[in-house]
Amino acid sequence: MGTQPDDDGTPATGTPVLTGTPLIVLSLQGGRPYPATVQTWVATAQGLVVSARVSVTAEAMHSLADHRVWVSVPDRGPGFTVFSGVAHRADETALDITGVVTLVRERRREHVRAPAKVQVSISTGDASPRQLQVVDLSQGGVRVALRAPSDLALDEFVTVEVHLEDGASISARGKVIRIDSGAGQAVVRFEDLSSEHGTRIDRYVLLHLTPEESGS
Numbered sequence: 001m002g003t004q005p006d007d008d009g010t011p012a013t014g015t016p017v018l019t020g021t022p023l024i025v026l027s028l029q030g031g032r033p034y035p036a037t038v039q040t041w042v043a044t045a046q047g048l049v050v051s052a053r054v055s056v057t058a059e060a061m062h063s064l065a066d067h068r069v070w071v072s073v074p075d076r077g078p079g080f081t082v083f084s085g086v087a088h089r090a091d092e093t094a095l096d097i098t099g100v101v102t103l104v105r106e107r108r109r110e111h112v113r114a115p116a117k118v119q120v121s122i123s124t125g126d127a128s129p130r131q132l133q134v135v136d137l138s139q140g141g142v143r144v145a146l147r148a149p150s151d152l153a154l155d156e157f158v159t160v161e162v163h164l165e166d167g168a169s170i171s172a173r174g175k176v177i178r179i180d181s182g183a184g185q186a187v188v189r190f191e192d193l194s195s196e197h198g199t200r201i202d203r204y205v206l207l208h209l210t211p212e213e214s215g216s
Contacts, residue, residue: 017041017073023054024072025087025095027064028210031203034060036071039094050100052085055093065089070206071097072112079107084210103209113138114205120144122152122188123159134162138205139198141174141189152176152186160188164204170197 021038036054052071056064064087071083085100106112116137121129122144130151135143142162146152154176162170172194178187193201 017050017052021073023074025054025056025060025064025097026070026072026202026206028068028070028084028203028207030063031199031206032063033072033199033202034064036060036095050083052097052100053090053094054097056095058092061089061093061095064095069097070103070210071100075107079105079109080112081105082112082206082209084206103206109138109140111139112202112205112209113140114208116204116208118165119163121161121163124152124156129161135185137162137201139190139193139201141177141187143185143187146184146186149181152179152188154179157191158188160190164200166204168200170201172197 017038019038019040021041023036023038024033025036026033034056036056039053039055041050041052066089067087069085069087071085072080073083074080082103082105083100084103085097087095087097090096104112113136116134118134120132120134120142122132123129130147132147132151133145135145137143142160152158156176158174158176160170160172160174164170170193172190173192174188174190176186177189180186
């Protein structure tokens with residue numbers, strides 16, 4: 001899953017969450033990201049839970065107060081950590097986030113990813129779409145299981161439509177950047193993913209990383 005914070009407010013990323021640190025806060029309901037800034041970030045002595053107060057806009061306050069949220073904290077270098085918690089109105093411009101626990105840390109990737117068992121339609125040129133199984137998914141791209149070695153070719157440009165479990169779909173142009181013949185898998189990097197569909201992917205991925213009792 002992820003790593004746990006130390007008792008000085010330092011998540012297991014090794015990077016203290018300092019006053020003024022920029023964050024992204026997302027609602028479990030809608031998944032829309034909102035910028036925020038840390039006012040305070042405090043961990044328990046056991047290093048299992050932290051509470052935070054963050055500055056937000058009026059629009060974010062309206063959407064996030066009294067809801068479960070995800071909080072994405074950047075590392076000093078590449079990577080980031082995602083936490084979950086519950087947001088409460090502290091004042092007109094600040095939210096208190098309580099019961100914060102670590103969901104996942106990405107050390108190298110730009111986007112959080114999760115295993116997925118959904119279908120994807122992949123088209124190349126005028127050929128009929130291939131119906132393949134998704135292995136994992138992120139805003140950066142999708143890993144798929146190949147039915148045959150000829151399904152996709154390295155450096156091929158494709159059109160991708162991922163069919164999510166809630167009935168929504170993700171559409172984008174992509175490029176095949178990796179073929180793993182041994183595993184029978186290929187990786188397609190998204191080339192022109194819209195912000196709307198990117199947000200949809202983030203919400204899907206984070207819901208699948210969030211313990212069931214936290215996502216209710």
